[in-house]
Amino acid sequence: MxxxxxxxxxxxxxxxxxxxxxxxxxxxxxxxxxxxxxxxxxxxxxxxRKRPDSIRRTLVLSLTGLLLYLPANFAALLTFNILGTATNSSLFQSTLSMFDQGEYLVGILVVMTGLICPFMTLSLLFGVSAGLFLGWRQRWMIIFLHWYHHLSEWAMTDVYLIGVFITIIKMNHSATIGYHLGLFCFIGLVATTVAAQASIDQSLFWDRLDRSKAxxxxxxxxxxxxxxxxxAGLLLCPTCHKITPLPSPDQQGAISCPRCGEPLYIRKENSIDRSWALIVTALLLTLPANLLPIMSVSSLGNVSKSTIIDGIILFFQGGSYGIGLIILTASVLVPLFKITGMALILVSIHNRRTSWLRHKALMFRFIQFIGRWSMLDIFVIALLCSLVRFGSLSSVDTAPAALYFSAVVLCTMFAALSFDPRLLWDSAEEKTAKEAAQPGSRVGPLE
Ligand SMILES: [Zn+2]
Ligand SMILES: [Zn+2]
Structure with missing residues (x-):
């Protein structure tokens, strides 16, 4: 109401x-x-959303995830055996494989999203929930929860796990595959991380940490x-959702949330310009990302380079329609949908459109949700590069498109982060108010 x-x-x-x-x-x-x-x-x-028994469940799940983290990353994950020659790799080795290939920027992205952010997410959740469980209310807990809010989107172990399954299906016909402790611990790690993130009742956590009085x-x-x-002259903190009064005109400089320290703005600064710049960059990078080869396979001296589309066609030709569709969706359709969807929203704000506002708001939330799944192909290539190491018999290496493709994923994710969805409603409100002010108008408020 x-x-x-x-x-x-x-x-x-x-x-x-x-x-x-x-x-x-x-x-x-x-x-x-x-x-x-x-x-x-x-x-x-x-x-x-109310989460029952949130503090205790988050504590137990994040602790279990942390205990599984070491074996999941450092124990052997899979073994590939071709004609009596076997290679094996841990998740840690796969994650670092991009550095062996000389792809340092892609390597940093894979290490951040596959290793560091998942560990940070679990550690921060464990720290805050353990503190709250013990009845503490310390400053460091506020910092931990604030960082969790910003880092959790970049923890992509769930996408990585789907990448492991795709690698297994891809190699199933050409190699004998052995499954090891690392794989089972990794499945457990992903399950506990997802469950821990679903257990946290952020509203309850922030209320418990709030030191302010009524x-x-x-x-x-x-x-x-x-x-x-x-x-109403009130600002909402985007991180902890605390409501703060707007600063008076004589108050100089930016203000911060009194509870979590997040800088507060009436609307995100230069949101539309920054989103446009990132979307246009992503669109330009889509060309080399799709036209250049992303992977190079050498087999008995023959080197064949393949683009993203070549890889998808290969899955369809081999009868793996399901996997072909997953890669097609994650690597081609999702980036295109993100770019066109964001462009549509930005054009709609520019033209002050008042129709389909709910649909556009929903589309933006969907773009935010699917953004990280485009990393799937990069994880598959990292796994193949570390596992398919059979010397002259067969080996897989990255090719230039991997860098462009990673840049597309980053640009689209940052475009969604830069965008302020409230602007969609502001522009429509302004147009409605203008029309309502005209004599004889019967325009009502937007809902
Ligand atoms: Zn806040
Ligand atoms: Zn709303």
Missing amino acids: MIQKKTPSPARLTGQFSICPGCDLLLEEIQPSSTHTPVCPRCLRRLH SEHPKTPVATKARTGRE
């Missing part, structure tokens, strides 16, 4: 009302339950008929 006529006191507002992070709509706060998740009536964004809630007078946080 929106605030229209009643002007609640600021203390009541922060206690009983919230602001939608997706569209800035001022909302009456509804307590979530295990069966009911409140949804924003304007952009349909899920506002707060009297410290915003004192900014709330405008009558305020529909959005901006109109």
